[in-house]
Amino acid sequence: MKPPKFDYFAPDSIESALTLIAEHGDDARYLAGGQSLVPMMNFRVAAPSALIDLNGIATLRGIKVDKNSRLHIGAMTRTREIEMDSTIASANPLLHAAAPHIAHIQIRNRGTIGGSLAHADPAAEMPGIVLACNAEINSIGPAGPRSIAAGDFFEGIYSTALQDGEMITEIVFPPWPAARCWAFQEISRREGDFAMIGIAAWFDLNETGEISAASLTAIGAGDTPLRLPAAEEILSGQPPGDVLFAEAAQAAVNELDPGSDLHASAEYRREVGGVLVERALKTALQREAPGYTA
Amino acid sequence: MTEQHHLTLTVNGRAHSCDVEPRMTLADCLRERLDLTGTHLGCEHGVCGACTIIVDGAAVRSCLMFAVQAEGAEITTVEGLADGETLSVLQQAFHDNFALQCGFCTPGFLTTAETILAENPSPTRAEVQSAISGNICRCTGYVPIIDAILEAAERRRAGKK
Ligand SMILES: Cc1cc2nc3c(=O)[nH]c(=O)nc-3n(C[C@H](O)[C@H](O)[C@H](O)COP(=O)(O)OP(=O)(O)OC[C@H]3O[C@@H](n4cnc5c(N)ncnc54)[C@H](O)[C@@H]3O)c2cc1C
Ligand code: FES
Ligand code: FES
Numbered sequence: 001m002k003p004p005k006f007d008y009f010a011p012d013s014i015e016s017a018l019t020l021i022a023e024h025g026d027d028a029r030y031l032a033g034g035q036s037l038v039p040m041m042n043f044r045v046a047a048p049s050a051l052i053d054l055n056g057i058a059t060l061r062g063i064k065v066d067k068n069s070r071l072h073i074g075a076m077t078r079t080r081e082i083e084m085d086s087t088i089a090s091a092n093p094l095l096h097a098a099a100p101h102i103a104h105i106q107i108r109n110r111g112t113i114g115g116s117l118a119h120a121d122p123a124a125e126m127p128g129i130v131l132a133c134n135a136e137i138n139s140i141g142p143a144g145p146r147s148i149a150a151g152d153f154f155e156g157i158y159s160t161a162l163q164d165g166e167m168i169t170e171i172v173f174p175p176w177p178a179a180r181c182w183a184f185q186e187i188s189r190r191e192g193d194f195a196m197i198g199i200a201a202w203f204d205l206n207e208t209g210e211i212s213a214a215s216l217t218a219i220g221a222g223d224t225p226l227r228l229p230a231a232e233e234i235l236s237g238q239p240p241g242d243v244l245f246a247e248a249a250q251a252a253v254n255e256l257d258p259g260s261d262l263h264a265s266a267e268y269r270r271e272v273g274g275v276l277v278e279r280a281l282k283t284a285l286q287r288e289a290p291g292y293t294a
Numbered sequence: 295m296t297e298q299h300h301l302t303l304t305v306n307g308r309a310h311s312c313d314v315e316p317r318m319t320l321a322d323c324l325r326e327r328l329d330l331t332g333t334h335l336g337c338e339h340g341v342c343g344a345c346t347i348i349v350d351g352a353a354v355r356s357c358l359m360f361a362v363q364a365e366g367a368e369i370t371t372v373e374g375l376a377d378g379e380t381l382s383v384l385q386q387a388f389h390d391n392f393a394l395q396c397g398f399c400t401p402g403f404l405t406t407a408e409t410i411l412a413e414n415p416s417p418t419r420a421e422v423q424s425a426i427s428g429n430i431c432r433c434t435g436y437v438p439i440i441d442a443i444l445e446a447a448e449r450r451r452a453g454k455k
Contacts, residue, residue, distance in 0.1 A: 001338060008299065008316035008362050038319075038358040039339035051316070053363060080352070104428020106406065107340060109352040110359070191427040 003041035007050040014059060014140060014169065017052050021165045022142060024050040030167060031055070032076060032115030035107045060114070060169060065091050069175035075114025075168040079126075083108060092176050094132065094202060098125045098184045104192040114168040117153070120160045123194040123220035125186070127154055131225045132200040132217035135173045141166030154224035180204050181240075181284035185276040186219070189263060195220040196264040197273050199252075201280035203235060211235045216248070216280075218273055221258040230255045231277060240285050249278040299362045305330065306374030314361040321345045323361035324371060332372040332401050336430070343429030346402035347371050353409040372401035375408065384408060387446035388439070395433035402429050407443045415451055419444060 007024065011017040021028050027049035031037060040046035054060055060076035063085055071091040073082065082088055083099035102108055102116070102125050116126040117137060130137065130150040137148045142165050153161050162168070186198030203214040214235040216228040231251040238244050253274035260266045298313040305328060312327045319338075324330045324347070336342035338357045345356040348370040375382045381389065384407055394400045403426060410417060410425040417425070422443050423436075431439060 002322070003317045003319070005315070005317050008360070010362075010365075034358050034360075034363075035340060035355075038360075042319075042338045042357070051360075055363065103340075104343070105410075105425055106343065106346050106353045106355050106428050107358075109354050191424060 001042050001044060003038065004044060004047045006041075006048050008053065009050065010053040010056045012056045012058075014057060014167065017054060017057060017167065018140065018142070018165065020050075020052045021167075024052070026164060028052060028165075030118075032118070033078065033107075033111035034115075035103070035111040036115065036119040036121070054114075054167070063087055071173040071176070073113055073171045073173075075117075075170060076112050077114075079103075079108035079111045079113065079116070080105065082113060090176075090178075092133065092173050094176075094182045094184055094200060095129045095173070097182075098129050098200065101125050101184070101186055101188075101195070101198070102192075107192075113171055117171070118160060118162060118168055120154055120156075120158050120224070121194065122157055122223055122225065123196075123198075124225075125184075125195070125198065125219060128198060128200050128217050128219035128225040129184075130171060130173075131227060132202065132215050133173050133176075134215075135171055137168055138170040138172060139166050139168050145169070147172075151227075157223045177204055181287055183280040183283035183287070185280045185283070187272055187276065194263075197221050197258065197269045197276065199273065199276040199280045201277065201284055203240070203281075203284060205240070210237055210239050212237075216252065216277060218252070218256060221256050221269060221273060226256075228252045228255055228277070235281075240281070242282070245278050245281040245285075248281060249274040252277040301361055301365055303364050303367050303369060305369045306371060316360060316362050318361045319357050320347070320349075320359040320361045320364050321356035323364075324356060324369075327361075330371050330373050334398055334401055336398070341430070342399075343402040343406065344399055346405045346429065348405050348409055351409070351412075353406045370405065370408070372404055375404055382408075383449050384411065384443070384446040387442040387449065391438045391442035391445060393434060393438040393442035399429060399431040399433075403431070403439055407446070410443070411447055411450060415447060417444070417447060 009020050029048040031051040031053045061074040064072050089096045135150045182202035184200050186195040188195050198219040200217040203211045206212040214232045216231050218226045231248040234248045256270045256273045258266050258269035302311040324333050334344040336344040340355050340358050347356045422440050
């Protein structure tokens with residue numbers, strides 16, 4: 001189908017984008033990669049009166065690591081750039097590994113990290129990764145700039161803490177210890193489809209070989225990406241190993257409460273969620289072993 | 295404004311200009327304003343890949359871009375791949391491998407594969423499979439398409455253009 005009528009503006013600065021969105025009221029929307037918004041407009045599920053195109057705002061793009069080793073990614077940075085970027089490969093290998101799971105090359109060539117977070121699909125990879133990494137989402141809106149913790153950002157299906165007219169400007173990831181063990185695993189019907197369920201995992205080991213910090217996040221398992229605190233708790237303070245990982249997987253199955261849809265039943269998602277937790281933890285540990293590549 | 299925007303862009307090496315409403319997709323602009331109907335529209339929501347074109351070197355869905363967003367862009371569509379009557383190496387490989395039947399999906403596969411081969415001249419079979427995962431073909435069963443792309447890569451490496 002064809003999208004409904006709208007007014008189109010292509011500002012070249014954040015300031016003029018904010019002015020435009022304020023002028024055009026509640027029905028105006030930001031346009032990023034358009035890979036979620038335009039399909040919804042073509043279906044007429046969304047009918048914004050005006051689109052404020054962010055593609056011409058150079059300051060919203062870019063990848064850099066600051067002096068405190070935090071990774072900054074501009075909201076308009078494309079998924080494909082994240083997938084191909086060598087800085088990200090070392091500054092956040094989990095994010096780097098998850099990016100190719102997002103849709104197809106043609107979609108990743110346009111879609112942006114900011115757009116994916118603002119869209120907040122419960123099965124999307126980027127929201128899961130920012131939650132897994134305790135990243136911060138920087139934004140600016142009518143009330144000025146602020147920084148939102150990933151844990152406070154996702155409120156429901158397609159629903160976030162962003163207020164009317166508020167724009168994501170940048171995502172900031174905490175430093176990534178070089179020795180961190182990590183893995184990303186997902187199951188989808190076909191390559192590029194949304195995950196039926198996916199798991200992002202990382203843990204750090206202390207000098208005596210126990211897990212000093214652990215993060216387990218599920219996507220496609222609820223209304224938002226979800227941390228799995230009971231499973232994380234089992235890992236914490238223990239030496240890693242198959243028995244521990246199996247226990248954590250069981251805890252994950254117990255705390256997962258996914259829904260059913262045409263892609264998968266709730267039962268299937270819980271079962272596979274446990275399998276992926278175990279796989280992810282094992283893969284993460286292997287990565288720590290000397291000589292591991294890929 | 296919902297009023298017309300004046301647009302200038304380069305398609306297959308030729309400069310074009312036209313007036314478009316913001317809601318006109320780039321696919322519709324190519325097909326209806328510039329008469330370049332080689333770009334096909336299947337689903338109009340990003341899933342089938344038939345509308346794939348190359349914008350500033352990158353394969354994108356032309357059903358998910360508005361024409362107004364292509365101001366100043368350099369675009370290649372399937373019409374721009376052959377040199378007059380001479381098929382490109384990739385097109386010839388599609389022909390030789392029976393990589394098309396009805397042909398509806400072919401423009402999207404060709405434009406996608408052009409960008410893959412430009413980026414990676416020696417892809418593995420698995421890499422080709424992954425790279426065309428965003429294109430649907432209801433006829434061929436994909437195997438001949440993968441064969442064609444791999445053969446094109448080989449011929450291009452052997453020096454044919
Ligand atoms: C066929 C297909 C398959 C897909 N598969 C996957 C998949 O497997 N996994 C996945 O995660 N995604 C998938 N997607 C979605 C894709 O990743 C989108 O790119 C992404 O969800 C939205 O990013 P965008 O930049 O395209 O945003 P847009 O579509 O432009 O915008 C989405 C929403 O976010 C708002 N917005 C955009 N940028 C900002 C900003 N900076 N500040 C505030 N609000 C903003 C817009 O107003 C809009 O409401 C798929 C899409 C398609 C078409
Ligand atoms: S018509 Fe654009 S992807 Fe199907
Ligand atoms: S050749 Fe018919 S859809 Fe591909």
